[in-house]
Amino acid sequence: MYEKKLGPLLSDEQFFGECLNLDYQGMEAVKKAVDGKDYNLARKEMASYIRETLDADRFFEIPYEIPENIYKLPGESDAEAAERICNHTLVSVGVPCEYGKENTVDWEANPTYNGYKEWTWQLSRHNDIKLLAHEYNKTRNEKLAYAAAELMDSWMKQAVCPDADCAGYKTKCWRTIECGIRMGANWPYILFTFYKTPAFTDDLLIDWYKSVYEHGERLSKNHMTGNWLIMEMNGLGQIGILYPQFKKSAQWLNQALESLEEELDRQIYPDGFQYELTTNYHDVVINNYQRFIEVAYKFGKTVPETLLEKLSSACELDVKLMMPDGTTPDLNDGCKRSVKGSYEIRKRILPNDKIAKWLTEGDETKKPAYTSVAMPWSGFAAFRTGWNADDTWALMDAAPFGKAHQHEDKLSVLLYQNGKLLLTEGGNYAYDESEMRRYVLSTRSHNTVRVDGQDQNRRKTYAWKEEDIKKKANLEWNFSEKWDYVKSAYDEGYGEDQDKAPVHERAIYFYRDKNHPLLITVDRLSDTKSSTATHDWDILWHIDSEVEKQTDKYIQFADADIAWSNGETSIIAGQETPEWQGFIATGTKQGMYRAVPCVDTKVKANKVRIVTVFAPNKEGDVKTKHLSGVKASTDLADTAITLEFDDGSVWTLDEKKLSGLA
Numbered sequence: 001m002y003e004k005k006l007g008p009l010l011s012d013e014q015f016f017g018e019c020l021n022l023d024y025q026g027m028e029a030v031k032k033a034v035d036g037k038d039y040n041l042a043r044k045e046m047a048s049y050i051r052e053t054l055d056a057d058r059f060f061e062i063p064y065e066i067p068e069n070i071y072k073l074p075g076e077s078d079a080e081a082a083e084r085i086c087n088h089t090l091v092s093v094g095v096p097c098e099y100g101k102e103n104t105v106d107w108e109a110n111p112t113y114n115g116y117k118e119w120t121w122q123l124s125r126h127n128d129i130k131l132l133a134h135e136y137n138k139t140r141n142e143k144l145a146y147a148a149a150e151l152m153d154s155w156m157k158q159a160v161c162p163d164a165d166c167a168g169y170k171t172k173c174w175r176t177i178e179c180g181i182r183m184g185a186n187w188p189y190i191l192f193t194f195y196k197t198p199a200f201t202d203d204l205l206i207d208w209y210k211s212v213y214e215h216g217e218r219l220s221k222n223h224m225t226g227n228w229l230i231m232e233m234n235g236l237g238q239i240g241i242l243y244p245q246f247k248k249s250a251q252w253l254n255q256a257l258e259s260l261e262e263e264l265d266r267q268i269y270p271d272g273f274q275y276e277l278t279t280n281y282h283d284v285v286i287n288n289y290q291r292f293i294e295v296a297y298k299f300g301k302t303v304p305e306t307l308l309e310k311l312s313s314a315c316e317l318d319v320k321l322m323m324p325d326g327t328t329p330d331l332n333d334g335c336k337r338s339v340k341g342s343y344e345i346r347k348r349i350l351p352n353d354k355i356a357k358w359l360t361e362g363d364e365t366k367k368p369a370y371t372s373v374a375m376p377w378s379g380f381a382a383f384r385t386g387w388n389a390d391d392t393w394a395l396m397d398a399a400p401f402g403k404a405h406q407h408e409d410k411l412s413v414l415l416y417q418n419g420k421l422l423l424t425e426g427g428n429y430a431y432d433e434s435e436m437r438r439y440v441l442s443t444r445s446h447n448t449v450r451v452d453g454q455d456q457n458r459r460k461t462y463a464w465k466e467e468d469i470k471k472k473a474n475l476e477w478n479f480s481e482k483w484d485y486v487k488s489a490y491d492e493g494y495g496e497d498q499d500k501a502p503v504h505e506r507a508i509y510f511y512r513d514k515n516h517p518l519l520i521t522v523d524r525l526s527d528t529k530s531s532t533a534t535h536d537w538d539i540l541w542h543i544d545s546e547v548e549k550q551t552d553k554y555i556q557f558a559d560a561d562i563a564w565s566n567g568e569t570s571i572i573a574g575q576e577t578p579e580w581q582g583f584i585a586t587g588t589k590q591g592m593y594r595a596v597p598c599v600d601t602k603v604k605a606n607k608v609r610i611v612t613v614f615a616p617n618k619e620g621d622v623k624t625k626h627l628s629g630v631k632a633s634t635d636l637a638d639t640a641i642t643l644e645f646d647d648g649s650v651w652t653l654d655e656k657k658l659s660g661l662a
Contacts, residue, residue: 183235379473
């Protein structure tokens with residue numbers, strides 16, 4: 001099972017002679033043993049020094065969160081999960097592997113049915129071992145310490161540090177993202193929990209410190225970019241803080257600090273969004289800054305004020321996007337996360353932040369001055385009738401492609417009502433090679449337009465340039481007392497050949513009435529290179545609600561009415577052939593998805609204007625009238641819109657007036 005070489009690779013002579021600063025205060029006995037080339041004694045003295053000087057009380061003054069990203073079996077308690085882990089049944093990305101208590105864990109195994117690589121990668125983040133530490137801190141059950149020691153020992157022996165020129169994204173156990181997570185989140189918690197227990201022997205402690213040094217070298221030299229880099233620099237910085245006995249500790253800490261400050265300018269748009277434009281990795285980045293800063297403060301290091309100011313702007317991005325249930329939308333490979341919960345943690349490093357006082361302490365004087373808000377650089381616009389749980393929220397994505405974790409979804413629209421994303425989309429799904437994964441990445445899983453059966457295809461020729469972080473998106477907007485307006489366009493190509501003749505321009509008009517909100521979408525679709533070529537345009541809307549009535553002019557769902565001005569409309573749900581359509585992910589584990597209705601409005605034209613209107617229903621309210629029709633000319637230049645309701649009332653609107661730009 002083991003590789004030919006056993007880790008850690010550093011010999012005692014290398015470790016004590018080249019890696020440690022033997023003149024560090026308190027290490028006199030270690031230095032004396034090394035000078036005498038008595039490495040057995042040096043190991044003993046070093047282990048004794050570690051036990052005497054590590055300050056667990058100080059470390060645990062940091063209110064560490066319950067171990068994150070733990071995959072437990074259905075209904076399993078922490079105690080039951082810890083017992084399972086002790087018996088060598090480990091769970092990664094939701095898939096268990098029963099090695100058997102009498103067998104050593106194989107850290108390079110992969111029990112998934114389709115070779116899902118994340119299983120092996122994420123196993124080496126050691127979330128399970130951190131759970132053992134968390135449970136030990138509650139129970140002081142020494143069995144947990146011995147199980148953790150055995151698992152750590154088997155990992156360090158099997159998972160040999162790769163060669164110095166091995167790229168950061170390679171290997172099963174030493175990708176630099178895992179190195180950063182181990183050093184910046186899990187290993188410190190495990191070490192400060194167990195270092196004085198009998199299970200953590202002298203040999204284990206020395207191997208631990210050797211492995212940490214190998215982590216430092218790899219993170220310093222083989223780091224990547226994007227959110228990986230922030231996790232890597234958090235890990236490298238924490239090595240520099242928590243292991244000051246290394247000769248390179250100060251160098252690594254300085255490298256991490258410089259990189260973390262530089263990356264805020266490199267990765268954060270002026271409106272606060274991290275350049276991958278995913279709510280998940282945006283918060284991952286902030287959380288890694290948080291962890292590094294808290295450790296730095298607790299162990300007497302300083303952090304530049306400029307770094308904190310920039311970080312505050314990134315934190316507020318979650319508020320700008322926040323849905324009425326207080327969570328972030330799962331944009332791109334995003335996630336739903338409690339914004340208040342995030343700020344409960346963030347206010348420890350941003351104690352004077354106004355938003356934190358509003359969210360966590362209920363100080364209404366610190367509420368944002370805005371309701372609807374546009375993000376001109378990252379290209380999003382969020383509409384809301386207010387900040388309460390019963391308000392209506394919508395969002396338009398006019399963003400650039402993003403640095404990573406992108407979906408082909410420009411001009412997609414979301415609508416939140418009645419405690420859910422009513423106008424929803426495919427979401428974020430497991431990073432495997434399944435049809436569902438391909439679906440959530442595609443245009444057809446979002447609320448935007450396909451052309452001739454083809455998706456948007458920015459990915460084919462996309463290349464991020466550093467100066468892009470300062471470029472504004474092609475977003476036009478105006479927010480007035482009653483109507484919010486935003487407009488953008490997609491002209492970057494459809495299909496494998498990136499056909500750029502078809503152009504999709506979309507305008508949104510959001511009626512900001514708390515009791516009777518409306519979302520009006522105006523799509524102008526045209527071939528910009530030919531006045532005669534026709535295209536098959538599909539306007540897609542994924543609606544998480546039950547159909548109650550369907551006609552050729554409108555559809556009444558349980559939670560909303562939808563009507564359209566032109567085109568033939570059908571509903572697709574749970575379709576797998578000829579292609580997947582009508583699904584949303586219910587989680588990021590494999591197999592977590594369900595069917596939802598997708599309303600598909602089809603029209604064949606060279607150029608055409610289509611108006612689609614959503615009238616959401618307030619849960620518990622008896623609707624006195626339903627939207628029953630929309631009339632609008634197909635002429636691109638026309639701006640008139642007529643809404644018809646089943647009580648005979650009619651609204652006559654004009655885009656020029658609604659936009660406020662007339």
